[in-house]
Amino acid sequence: MNRMPNTRINLQEIEVRKGPWTMEEDHVLINYISVHGEGVWNSLARAAGLNRTGKSCRLRWLNYLKPDVRRGNITPEEQVLILELHARWGNRWSKIARQLPGRTDNEIKNYWRTRIQKKLKQADMIQYKSEMLPDNPSMGISQSNYSSSTLADYSEPNPTTSQGSCVTIFNTDSINSFWTIDADFESSMQSLHGH
DNA sequence: AAACGCAACAACCGCATATTT
DNA sequence: GAAATATGCGGTTGTTGCGTT
Secondary structure (H helix, E strand, O other): OOOOOOOOOOHHHHOOOOOOOOHHHHHHHHHHHHHHOOOOHHHHHHHOOOOOOHHHHHHHHHHHHOOOOOOOOOOHHHHHHHHHHHHHHOOOHHHHHOOOOOOOHHHHHHHHHHHHHHHHHHHHHOOOOHHHOOOEHHHOEOHHHOOOOEEEEEEOOOOOOOOOOEEEEEEOOEEEEEEEEEHHHHHHHHHHOOO
């Protein structure tokens, strides 16, 4: 770092904590917000006596500590919604999150990256088989929903791995628009819709 | 039991935009 | 109106835990 020799160092700035939050920090933040409310994060951090940036406090509160935050166990309905909205809006995580009560942009983003995006790599080999496009309105999927640049692939169940059949749909205008629905998921959706 | 690889997730960073001074 | 500060977003990284070798 190109710090000039006589440059003053702001000790408070250096001592700002990073990394995982401790239970004690969580309690301080929760207690402070329960009394004073949320927002004005930089001054909140100072007033609460937390050696954290305002951004860090905001993130911790909105993603984990806020009472109505739901974490884990993305339901099939939520999965479908995420797929639909991502197909429509791309990586607009906060916008997508607003449609899923209790879910945060960070969680949806992580979910997408860890569960879905890795499959994008496999999409390199996808071939256009329009006749295979599923037409299943109960799942919000129908060929007519897609532009002519929509590609789809349908794979039969793998006899060696017993993996179910798989439908993959993505839009070449935006490779981020990508759907994969495996057989188990499909059957769970059918039961949800009373089929 | 140890080492390794990988998936999942929490949290940080940089940037753009909004708000305040 | 300009500068400073705060907020929000999306990309990325570091850590952890679990399964496999």
